Amino acid sequence: MNRVKGEPNEVKISPRDLNIVWGSDENQWEINHGEGYALAKEVMWFEVKATYRGAKAGRKYKVGFNISLDHDAHGWEGSPVFMMATVGFSSDYNWKKLYIKKDLQKTDFPNDYEIEIPVSARDTTLQFGLYEIWNGKWKKGLRIHHAFVNQL
Numbered sequence: 476m477n478r479v480k481g482e483p484n485e486v487k488i489s490p491r492d493l494n495i496v497w498g499s500d501e502n503q504w505e506i507n508h509g510e511g512y513a514l515a516k517e518v519m520w521f522e523v524k525a526t527y528r529g530a531k532a533g534r535k536y537k538v539g540f541n542i543s544l545d546h547d548a549h550g551w552e553g554s555p556v557f558m559m560a561t562v563g564f565s566s567d568y569n570w571k572k573l574y575i576k577k578d579l580q581k582t583d584f585p586n587d588y589e590i591e592i593p594v595s596a597r598d599t600t601l602q603f604g605l606y607e608i609w610n611g612k613w614k615k616g617l618r619i620h621h622a623f624v625n626q627l
Contacts, residue, residue: 483529483626484625484626485623485624485625485626486527486529486623486624486625487541487621487622487623488525488526488527488621488622488623488624489508489511489621490506490507490508490511490512490513490619490620490621491506491508492525493513493523493524493525493619493622494523494524494525494526494604495513495522495523495524496520496521496522496523497518497520498513502516502517503515503516503517503518504516504518511620511621512618512619512620513618513619514545514616514617514618514619515614515615515616515617515618515619516615517613517614517615518613518614518615519611519612519613519614520608521556521605521606521607521608521614521617522604522605522606522608523540523604523605523606523619524602524603524604525538525540525602525603525604525622525624526600526601526602527600527601527602527624528599528600528601529624530562530592530599530600530601530624531592531599532592532593532594532595532596532599533592533593533594534591534592534626534627535589535590535591535592535626535627536589536590536591536592536601536624536625536626536627537587537588537589537623537624537625537627538560538588538589538590538601538603538622538623538624538625539558539583539584539585539586539588539603539622539623540583540584540605540619540620540621540622540623541581541582541583541584541619541620541621541622541623542575542579542581542582542584542617542618542619542620543579543580543581543582543617543618543620544575544577544578544579544616544617544618545615545616545617545618546616547615547616548577548614548615548616548617549613549614549615549616550612550613550614550615551575551577551607551614551616551617552575552577553574554574554607554610554612554614555572555573555574555607556572556573556574556575556605556606556607557570557571557572557573557605557606557607558570558571558573558585558588558603558604558605558606559571559603559604559606560588560590560601560602560603560604561601561602561603562590562592562593562596562598562599562600562601562602563596563597563598563599563600563602564598564600564602569590571585571588573585575617581620583623584605588603589627590603601624603622
């Protein structure tokens with residue numbers, strides 16, 4: 476696939492630009508703009524979404540989040556986290572079931588999630604997120620460093 480001159484091949488979306496459900500609740504989330512992370516302090520409803528408006532029709536992108544687990548993280552083991560992505564504001568979502576491994580070091584998560592923008596797309600906005608809202612367990616210690624969009 477040919478890259479367009481001047482179009483970024485890699486975009487990082489900072490935690491301040493993410494839509495984090497309950498993100499303004501200091502009991503559940505710590506948002507540190509200086510060091511650039513969002514930390515789940517104690518959450519039951521985990522929903523973090525990113526939006527990227529610079530995608531182009533006919534191109535393929537890798538999307539995800541750069542995350543890590545703190546040493547005292549709990550509640551993530553054995554509970555699937557779902558990655559969801561869509562183009563535009565359609566209800567046609569792509570879902571992927573993922574698991575966060577204990578002692579996860581800073582990494583891209585997932586590192587293989589790709590989405591293609593149809594050539595015919597009028598709205599090329601990429602929307603994607605991580606969700607764990609079903610198991611009813613409290614979770615803590617997941618640190619989100621940024622979301623990413625990489626043109627392939």
